[in-house]
Amino acid sequence: MVDRSILKGILDIHIHAGPSVANREVDAAEMLVLAKAAGYRGFLVKDHYFPTVMGTKMVQAHNDSQGVEVYGAIAMNNSVGLFNPLAAESAINMGAKIVYFPTVSTKNHIDSHRGQHFAGAGNGKVEETPVVYVDEEGNMDPAAIELLKLIAEKDVVLGTGHGTAWEIDHLVEKACELGVKRILVNHPQFMIKASYEQMSKWAKMGAFIEMNVCVFKSGAKLGSLDDDVIKGMLDAVPLSQLILDSDMGQKNNGSPVEGMYGFINLLMEKFGLTEEDINLIAKENPAKLLGV
Numbered sequence: 001m002v003d004r005s006i007l008k009g010i011l012d013i014h015i016h017a018g019p020s021v022a023n024r025e026v027d028a029a030e031m032l033v034l035a036k037a038a039g040y041r042g043f044l045v046k047d048h049y050f051p052t053v054m055g056t057k058m059v060q061a062h063n064d065s066q067g068v069e070v071y072g073a074i075a076m077n078n079s080v081g082l083f084n085p086l087a088a089e090s091a092i093n094m095g096a097k098i099v100y101f102p103t104v105s106t107k108n109h110i111d112s113h114r115g116q117h118f119a120g121a122g123n124g125k126v127e128e129t130p131v132v133y134v135d136e137e138g139n140m141d142p143a144a145i146e147l148l149k150l151i152a153e154k155d156v157v158l159g160t161g162h163g164t165a166w167e168i169d170h171l172v173e174k175a176c177e178l179g180v181k182r183i184l185v186n187h188p189q190f191m192i193k194a195s196y197e198q199m200s201k202w203a204k205m206g207a208f209i210e211m212n213v214c215v216f217k218s219g220a221k222l223g224s225l226d227d228d229v230i231k232g233m234l235d236a237v238p239l240s241q242l243i244l245d246s247d248m249g250q251k252n253n254g255s256p257v258e259g260m261y262g263f264i265n266l267l268m269e270k271f272g273l274t275e276e277d278i279n280l281i282a283k284e285n286p287a288k289l290l291g292v
Contacts, residue, residue, distance in 0.1 A: 008038070036066050043256075103162040155181060
């Protein structure tokens with residue numbers, strides 16, 4: 001096992017910490033305790049249903065954070081009015097670092113979890129209206145385009161969300177066309193079902209490609225993907241465009257910090273990544289993406 005000092009300086013930009021309508025392993029304050037103990041530089045809390053920036057700012061302001069940065073975000077799902085520029089701008093003005101395109105509201109997400117429980121879902125009774133924002137001809141919803149213009153103007157990170165590979169491909173292209181400078185392609189290997197060729201294409205366009213601990217069997221209890229997907233991603237995406245984050249926090253899925261530590265060991269022992277490589281994908285690249 002690599003020494004735990006490898007965790008010092010990590011910036012985990014995908015944590016599902018409470019409070020949330022979904023069951024979570026930790027809340028943001030508990031995650032701060034874990035992050036301080038591990039020597040993290042910081043973490044970002046993502047929620048599918050409401051902007052997290054209010055909670056993260058309060059957690060950081062009223063705790064001895066010891067230099068650990070706690071960031072928030074907003075996901076543009078039906079619960080916040082979908083492509084709602086007022087919701088997005090309000091969150092950005094409060095310090096949200098990432099604006100995610102729809103996640104749980106996408107038809108792709110809903111179809112992918114039909115008949116099974118999604119660990120990030122709440123107990124709401126109001127049914128989602130499935131969202132498809134790029135049609136079969138490649139035309140994007142005008143409201144989505146206006147949101148991209150706002151993201152470009154505010155110079156925040158675009159998280160690509162849970163659309164299909166077809167939607168994500170058009171999203172990345174349109175975002176670049178409109179001047180969005182910072183793009184994070186969310187777990188393209190999971191649910192999105194993007195090809196390695198698409199991942200490589202997006203990376204060449206300047207997008208960062210996310211490798212999430214929690215989607216792999218070797219990474220977390222709820223993981224479903226085999227290790228050969230890790231190799232495929234490492235072959236397709238240069239480390240300069242790869243971001244390692246945990247995407248953890250789901251109830252009964254274990255500690256986000258321990259999940260990250262175990263996965264780092266896997267990357268180094270089985271796939272030959274060096275400490276320098278880990279520093280790049282888990283510390284330097286996330287900081288570059290967030291602009292911190």
